[in-house]
Amino acid sequence: MQLVNYYYLVRSFTIEFYLGIIALVFATMGIWVGWRLTERKSMEVGLHLKQFPTPTLPEIDSGTYGISKREEEVLLLIAKGFSNQEIADKLFVSLNTIKTHSANLFLKLDVKRRTQAVHRARELKIIP
Amino acid sequence: MQLVNYYYLVRSFTIEFYLGIIALVFATMGIWVGWRLTERKSMEVGLHLKQFPTPTLPEIDSGTYGISKREEEVLLLIAKGFSNQEIADKLFVSLNTIKTHSANLFLKLDVKRRTQAVHRARELKIIP
DNA sequence: CAGTAATTCATACTTTTGGGTGAGGCGCGG
DNA sequence: CCGCGCCTCACCCAAAAGTATGAATTACTG
Secondary structure, three states: OHHHHHHHHHHHHHHHHHHHHHHHHHHHHHHHHHHHHHOHHHHHHHHHOOOOOOOOOHHHHHHHOOOOHHHHHHHHHHHOOOOHHHHHHHHOOOHHHHHHHHHHHHHHHOOOOHHHHHHHHHHOOOOO | OHHHHHHHHHHHOHHHHHHHHHHHHHHHHHHHHHHHHHHHHHHHHHHHHHHOOOOOOHHHHHHHOOOOHHHHHHHHHHHOOOOHHHHHHHHOOOHHHHHHHHHHHHHHHOOOOHHHHHHHHHHOOOOO
8 A cells, every 4th residue: 555655656756856856966066066166276287287297397496395286285275274174075185195295285384283384385475 | 317318408409409490480481471572562463453442332343253352362373373282371371261262263253173264364354 | 230241261072183104106307 | 217206095193173061250231
């Protein structure tokens, strides 16, 4: 009895149900893509152009304190208040990777904490 | 026996010992005071510029987001990259107190992390 | 004077960060 | 080809940060 009832219910809602699911999935994807695009600039460089580092420009070091591209991305996201996990998600890498980047960052900036890194990086005009 | 021994020891070292102690205490105090004074300026600026303009003016809230004097001090020190422990030492209160202040701060700024708080506070022009 | 806000502190617990180390893959320059 | 820097990731351990709750004190206000 109940099975029949349930089946009937599912059948009667099948069209709207699947349409709803599909709409939801695409909406989520759209939001996702939009969200990612708002963060693009540095990320596109990191994601698509990372294999073409510094086309004959080695002297830029003077301003970056030896901070690599990836490290600077992390630095910017830290400055925006994101957690390591959130940064990892944004950059499609693992949490451990972000930890490594931030650790190297702290070495290069000679600081011990992320808040300190942000403060210092701002002093050094590395970030706005 | 032991009491006598101890007494003798103290007596024999009394002059240099006490002079050393006193010198040490004062040196420590001097360093300490000097250290605190170097941080005074920015702190007082931050405090006085934003906090005092409320003599019988409850509507100024629109600018401070209900952030109290102490909370703003903590906020400024967080923005400078200090740890909670360092802030506690600077303000002569316990670590727990700073945690409480920062927690309340995060509620008022609607954030979850200190880096986020700094970012947000800057957006809101609460801190430079 | 009762009520409220601010400040202080504690205890206990969870999450986030940071430190140290090792390691594999990739591109570039000698 | 080899080394180097960069990026990636893992594991472990320790410290710092954050959450939740309760509470005492002071001070101002209606």
